[in-house]
Amino acid sequence: MSRGALSDNEIQTEMNKMVAFISQEAREKAREIQVKADEEFAIEKAKIVRQESLAIDAQYEKKRKQAETGWKISQSTALNNSRIQILKARNDHLNNLFEEAAKQVNSLSSGSEYAKALENLILEILLLLLSTEVTLSHRPKDADVVKKATNAALKRYKEMSGRESKVSYDGSLSDESAGGITGSTMGGRIKVDDTLEERLKILQEKMLPELREDLFGKNENRKFYN
Amino acid sequence: MTARIEPIPPPFFSPYLDDQCNKINSKPVPWEGYQRAKLLSADELNLLKSLAKIPTAQRPTVYASSGAQYARLYIDLLRKLQRVDTVQAVLVSINDMLVSDPSSTIPLFHSLATKENPDDPYAPIVKCLAMEEEFVILTSLKILGVLIATDSREFPYNLTGTLLASLQGLLNGSRIPLWEVAAQVLSAVLGTKQFRLAVWEEEQCISGLVKMLKTTSNPQNQYWAVSCLWQLSFERIAAEGMNKRYDIVALLTGVAKAAVKEKVLRVIISTFRNLLTIAPSQSLPSFFTSKVLQFVITLQDRKWSDEDIPEDLSYLKSELSARLENLTTYDELISELDSGHLVWGPVHESEDFWKENAMRIGQESGGKAVKRLVELLKNSREPVVLAVAAHDLGFYIRYGGDKAKQIVTDLGGKTRVMELMTSQDPDTRYQALMCTQLLMSQHV
Numbered sequence: 001m002s003r004g005a006l007s008d009n010e011i012q013t014e015m016n017k018m019v020a021f022i023s024q025e026a027r028e029k030a031r032e033i034q035v036k037a038d039e040e041f042a043i044e045k046a047k048i049v050r051q052e053s054l055a056i057d058a059q060y061e062k063k064r065k066q067a068e069t070g071w072k073i074s075q076s077t078a079l080n081n082s083r084i085q086i087l088k089a090r091n092d093h094l095n096n097l098f099e100e101a102a103k104q105v106n107s108l109s110s111g112s113e114y115a116k117a118l119e120n121l122i123l124e125i126l127l128l129l130l131s132t133e134v135t136l137s138h139r140p141k142d143a144d145v146v147k148k149a150t151n152a153a154l155k156r157y158k159e160m161s162g163r164e165s166k167v168s169y170d171g172s173l174s175d176e177s178a179g180g181i182t183g184s185t186m187g188g189r190i191k192v193d194d195t196l197e198e199r200l201k202i203l204q205e206k207m208l209p210e211l212r213e214d215l216f217g218k219n220e221n222r223k224f225y226n
Numbered sequence: 227m228t229a230r231i232e233p234i235p236p237p238f239f240s241p242y243l244d245d246q247c248n249k250i251n252s253k254p255v256p257w258e259g260y261q262r263a264k265l266l267s268a269d270e271l272n273l274l275k276s277l278a279k280i281p282t283a284q285r286p287t288v289y290a291s292s293g294a295q296y297a298r299l300y301i302d303l304l305r306k307l308q309r310v311d312t313v314q315a316v317l318v319s320i321n322d323m324l325v326s327d328p329s330s331t332i333p334l335f336h337s338l339a340t341k342e343n344p345d346d347p348y349a350p351i352v353k354c355l356a357m358e359e360e361f362v363i364l365t366s367l368k369i370l371g372v373l374i375a376t377d378s379r380e381f382p383y384n385l386t387g388t389l390l391a392s393l394q395g396l397l398n399g400s401r402i403p404l405w406e407v408a409a410q411v412l413s414a415v416l417g418t419k420q421f422r423l424a425v426w427e428e429e430q431c432i433s434g435l436v437k438m439l440k441t442t443s444n445p446q447n448q449y450w451a452v453s454c455l456w457q458l459s460f461e462r463i464a465a466e467g468m469n470k471r472y473d474i475v476a477l478l479t480g481v482a483k484a485a486v487k488e489k490v491l492r493v494i495i496s497t498f499r500n501l502l503t504i505a506p507s508q509s510l511p512s513f514f515t516s517k518v519l520q521f522v523i524t525l526q527d528r529k530w531s532d533e534d535i536p537e538d539l540s541y542l543k544s545e546l547s548a549r550l551e552n553l554t555t556y557d558e559l560i561s562e563l564d565s566g567h568l569v570w571g572p573v574h575e576s577e578d579f580w581k582e583n584a585m586r587i588g589q590e591s592g593g594k595a596v597k598r599l600v601e602l603l604k605n606s607r608e609p610v611v612l613a614v615a616a617h618d619l620g621f622y623i624r625y626g627g628d629k630a631k632q633i634v635t636d637l638g639g640k641t642r643v644m645e646l647m648t649s650q651d652p653d654t655r656y657q658a659l660m661c662t663q664l665l666m667s668q669h670v
Contacts, residue, residue, distance in 0.1 A: 027237035028449070028489065029532075032496070034234060035417060039460055042419075 090216060097211075098204055105196050109179035115145055118181060121194040122146075122153040125183035126165055128192050133166050137182045140171035146181065235328045236375045236414035238368060242403040246361050247318050254278070255315040265306055270299050277319075286327045296323060297334040297347070304350035305343075310359050317354070317365040324372055332376050345382040347373065352385045355392045363392060364407050371411035380420055389415075390428045397434025402447075405438060409450040416457035425454075426464040429471075436472050445487040452478065452493040459500035466505040475501065475512035479521060488532060491525070495538045502545055510549055519546040559587070563598045568614040577621070584625035593633065596622060600639040609651035616643055616657035623664045631665055640665050 006014070108114065126134060138146045150167050158164055173182070173195065180195035212219070261271045273295060280288060289296065300323075303316045323331050338346040351373075354366040370389060374381055396408035412431060415421045425431050435451040442448060455474065458464045468474045475498070482494045498518065501509040513519070522542045530536055562568055587595045599622070603615045619639060623630045634640060643665065646658035 024237060024239050025489070028453075030234065031236055031413075032453075032493070035457060035460075038417065 090212075093215070094208075094211065101200060101204070102197075105178045105200050108196060109139075109142070114179065115149055118142070118145060118149040119152045119156075121181050121199075122150055122183070123156055125181065125192045125194055126153060126157045127161065129183060129185045129190060130161070130163065131165065131185040131190075132163075133168070133185060135168045135170060135184050135188070137170050137172045137184070139173045139175050139177065139179060141175055142173075142179060142181075143169070143171060234376070235324070235332065235372050236410075236417070238371070238410050238414075240364075240368075240403065240407050240410070243361075243364055243368065243407060247321060247365070250314050250318045250361070251322075253311075253315075255312055260312075266303075273299055282322065282326065285322070286330075289323055289327055289331055293323070293331055293334045294337075297331070297338060301335070301338055301347045301350050304354060310357065310362065313354060313357065313362055314359075314365075317362060317369065320369055321365055324369065328372075332373065335373055336377050336379070345385065348382055348385055352388050355388055360404070363396075364404065367392065367396075367407060367411045371414035374421075375414040375417050381415075381418075386421070386424050390424060390431060394428060394430035394434055397431055398437065405434075406447065406450065409435065409438070409447070409454060413450060413453045413457065416454055419461065422458055422461040422464060426458060426461060426467070432458070432468075432472065436474075436477065439477055439481055443484070445485065445490050448481055448485065448490045449487070449493060452481070452490065452497060456493050456497040456500065459497050459504065462504055465501055466508045469501065469505075469509050469512050473512070475509060475518065476516050479516040479518055483521065488530065488535070492532055492535055495525075495535060495542065498542055499538050502542065506549065513546060514550060519543065519550060522546065559583075560595065563595055563602070568602065568611045568618075570610070570614060574614055574618055574621075580621040580625050584622050584630075585627055587622060588626045588630060588633065596626075596633060597637060600634065600637040600642070603639060603642050603646070609649070609654045612646060612649065613651065613653045613657045616646060616654065616661045619643070620657070620661040620664050623661070634665065 108117075122136065125136070136146065136150065146169065154165065154167070173180075178196035178200075180197070180199060182191060182193050182195060184191040257266065257271055257274050260266045261268065266274075273292070277285065277288060277296070296319075300316050300320050304313065307313055307316065320335075324335075335347045340346065343349065348370065351366050351370055354362050357363065367389075393408045393412055396404045397412070399405065412425070412435075416425060432455075435454050438447055439451050442451075455468070455478075459468060478494045478497060482491055485491050485494070498513075502513070519542075522539055526536065526539050526543065559574075568574070596619075599615050599619055602611055603619070606612055606615070619634055623634060626633075640662075643658050643661045646654055647662060649655050649658065
């Protein structure tokens with residue numbers, strides 16, 4: 001290098017140029033790094049946004065399902081409750097009816113039909129038992145009526161079956177009861193209960209379907225009528 | 227929760243422009259006259275005069291305290307003024323302000339938008355682009371580049387056209403210093419998706435870059451041009467179309483092979499990486515034709531001072547190798563057919579290969595491959611060739627589409643295959659039988 005040493009100024013200028021050059025190169029690389037970083041950021045952000053919005057959608061769907069189930073449950077519960085209430089009300093009504101009927105049965109024994117009824121009941125007992133020895137239990141106050149009825153019944157019994165029966169009496173039914181008669185044979189081992197209370201019970205049971213229909217209307221769910 | 231990140235201004239290097247700025251700075255502007263003409267208020271005049279008195283090194287202090295006022299003032303002046311020399315002076319002042327203390331002055335300009343002027347600070351600067359004076363245009367572009375690259379908000383859409391038109395004019399022009407400014411500004415604005423899409427639409431900008439790449443050997447210009455292309459390639463639609471429109475892969479490979487500076491290779495390799503990742507099917511054929519894989523392998527032997535280069539190179543190598551495997555199998559088949567030496571191998575045995583390529587085999591070059599297969603079936607004496615040919619035809623029929631059976635029959639393949647069912651060689655008989663079965667059946 002035979003040009004001779006550079007002056008201070010020239011050195012300074014040269015150094016400035018080198019610094020500027022290095023700085024420029026560095027800034028260019030820095031920009032490349034920034035561009036790549038921006039791109040990664042955009043991709044990552046989009047991914048996270050998508051993930052989170054899917055999560056939110058799922059959460060919302062879960063909540064909605066829960067709310068729907070809850071609503072369905074309470075609807076169903078309300079429906080069931082109202083059904084039960086209806087059934088209960090109807091049942092109560094029927095029970096009231098029967099209680100009322102039971103009260104009125106008591107007055108039957110003082111009615112004009114009582115003697116004839118007794119005769120028919122006794123006849124039924126005889127026909128059911130078909131025994132030569134029958135014991136009839138009655139209310140003590142019915143003793144006369146029962147004896148008369150028995151005689152009539154025995155005659156009809158003979159006409160219908162050709163049989164005869166020996167009847168003995170015992171006043172073991174309570175005077176407080178509604179009336180009627182029970183029959184037994186074979187030392188009390190076979191019994192027929194024809195008390196008025198028992199007859200009412202049987203009636204209630206047999207009439208229940210018809211009663212329900214008269215009171216509450218036809219049952220829409222019923223399929224068979226035979 | 228977002229951290230405030232200081233804007234990093236994009237690099238800008240133009241001694242040409244710097245020279246001109248210095249010249250203009252040495253000519254003082256008669257602001258008093260403007261005040262008398264009522265274009266300036268007394269306060270504004272004071273601002274200008276007081277700044278002019280302070281030496282450049284100490285101006286940051288002024289900007290720190292009253293920077294916002296200066297920013298507002300300069301932009302308003304640009305909006306109002308028409309005379310070239312005053313516009314030049316204002317532009318230089320803005321440039322000085324931005325350069326002296328970028329991190330604090332840039333945001334001042336960003337926040338100038340008001341209800342009356344929602345496009346501030348950009349509209350008045352873009353207006354200057356219409357002036358037919360070189361310095362005004364260049365400095366406006368430079369300022370726009372700096373402001374846009376650091377602005378997190380979107381640039382006004384109605385102004386993009388003007389900006390890009392101005393840029394493309396310089397990029398396609400013949401004056402290098404002007405091209406250099408335009409390329410750097412373009413690179414600066416290509417940081418945003420908005421501009422990547424807009425520039426892709428504005429074809430002339432890109433063709434200006436391509437033109438330079440074809441003609442220059444200046445590494446710095448190469449770097450600037452490829453930088454722009456690289457940033458464009460991040461955008462899917464650009465990555466997919468770039469190669470088809472401009473034959474980018476071939477162009478860049480050429481530039482890379484002759485490049486002297488590492489940074490040029492660096493951006494080219496990064497661009498390849500983007501193309502391969504974002505638009506593989508559009509770029510792969512070109513990668514193949516330009517023999518990029520081989521080039522990458524030779525590059526891996528070199529020592530690089532940048533750490534990212536070897537990483538990108540190894541990515542390119544593994545991706546290209548994996549994908550090229552698929553490609554070569556097809557060509558293997560074609561060359562086997564041409565030579566007439568069919569042998570058992572992965573090409574014939576892989577069902578996936580036929581699933582993907584059967585249609586292509588039947589259609590390319592007017593179904594030449596199929597005709598050749600049938601020809602070999604008819605004429606060859608070697609049992610292996612016959613067996614392979616029959617087998618291949620079977621696959622073709624299965625995956626080659628609805629017409630495949632018909633085509634084979636028309637070529638006389640069906641008759642021949644049936645004959646071969648009685649051949650001496652058991653393998654041939656078997657393959658012929660399978661093939662006949664496929665030809666006959668209604669459902670494949």
